[in-house]
Amino acid sequence: MSTSRKKIAAGNWKMNTTLPEAQELFEAIVRMLPDVSHSTSVVVAPPYPFIPVASKLFRNQNNLFMAAQNCSSEEMGAFTGEVSAEMLRSLAVQYVILGHSERRKYFNETGDVIYRKLALSLKYSLRPICCVGESLKQREAGEQKDVVREQLEETAFMFDARQVGKIVIAYEPVWAIGTGKTATPEQAQDMHAHIRTLLTDRYGKEAAEGISILYGGSCNSRNAAELFKCKDIDGGLIGGASLKAEEFIAIAQSL
Ligand code: PGA
Numbered sequence: 001m002s003t004s005r006k007k008i009a010a011g012n013w014k015m016n017t018t019l020p021e022a023q024e025l026f027e028a029i030v031r032m033l034p035d036v037s038h039s040t041s042v043v044v045a046p047p048y049p050f051i052p053v054a055s056k057l058f059r060n061q062n063n064l065f066m067a068a069q070n071c072s073s074e075e076m077g078a079f080t081g082e083v084s085a086e087m088l089r090s091l092a093v094q095y096v097i098l099g100h101s102e103r104r105k106y107f108n109e110t111g112d113v114i115y116r117k118l119a120l121s122l123k124y125s126l127r128p129i130c131c132v133g134e135s136l137k138q139r140e141a142g143e144q145k146d147v148v149r150e151q152l153e154e155t156a157f158m159f160d161a162r163q164v165g166k167i168v169i170a171y172e173p174v175w176a177i178g179t180g181k182t183a184t185p186e187q188a189q190d191m192h193a194h195i196r197t198l199l200t201d202r203y204g205k206e207a208a209e210g211i212s213i214l215y216g217g218s219c220n221s222r223n224a225a226e227l228f229k230c231k232d233i234d235g236g237l238i239g240g241a242s243l244k245a246e247e248f249i250a251i252a253q254s255l
Contacts, residue, residue, distance in 0.1 A: 045095070188230060
């Protein structure tokens with residue numbers, strides 16, 4: 001991991017917790033935050049309804065940031081049930097997870113939809129965490145690098161160097177998400193280096209060196225340190241393990 005890049009531990013709660021559970025988890029994270037290095041950004045992505053609750057608790061915490069798990073691909077108007085990038089911005093949300101494999105799989109999100117969400121997020125000054133990653137079938141066929149390149153070409157690579165500098169990329173092999181089957185540090189580093197090379201080819205070395213690339217997929221306090229030691233891994237996008245404050249903070253401490 002390079003010291004010049006932002007180190008990020010991001011917790012994706014997915015569709016978990018009730019309001020009291022969320023409150024307890026927010027409070028525990030705030031309490032344990034002093035145990036994490038100031039240079040590490042701790043990002044929490046609770047379900048939408050709990051964002052205002054956390055905003056109050058997170059105020060005045062320099063390295064604690066709020067994220068949303070999604071936003072609409074439309075800007076505003078008659079789109080029942082949708083939540084816009086502008087709304088999130090008005091709630092002091094700073095990051096938004098986009099293109100997660102669960103959104104691609106269960107909600108049929110295509111590259112074009114994800115691109116539109118990225119554009120709106122950037123317009124409203126949210127930092128997108130743009131997820132990419134191959135399926136098990138694609139890895140077994142040796143296609144993982146092409147798949148990730150294509151996913152990036154349809155999404156983050158649609159933007160110019162200034163805008164892409166605001167995007168965080170998360171490599172999340174689908175076969176590792178929620179399965180307990182983590183990518184080995186070698187597999188993860190190999191893909192992160194590939195992504196960095198693609199960024200360098202397109203935007204130049206300086207821009208590429210400044211972009212944080214997170215690993216996600218069954219990351220926990222036992223395997224985080226080995227993963228984060230790798231040169232091109234700048235942090236983690238944590239699902240299941242982010243639902244326990246001690247576990248999540250321990251991961252953030254490994255950075
Ligand atoms: P997991 O999820 O850590 O539970 O595997 C990661 C993610 O989906 O972002």
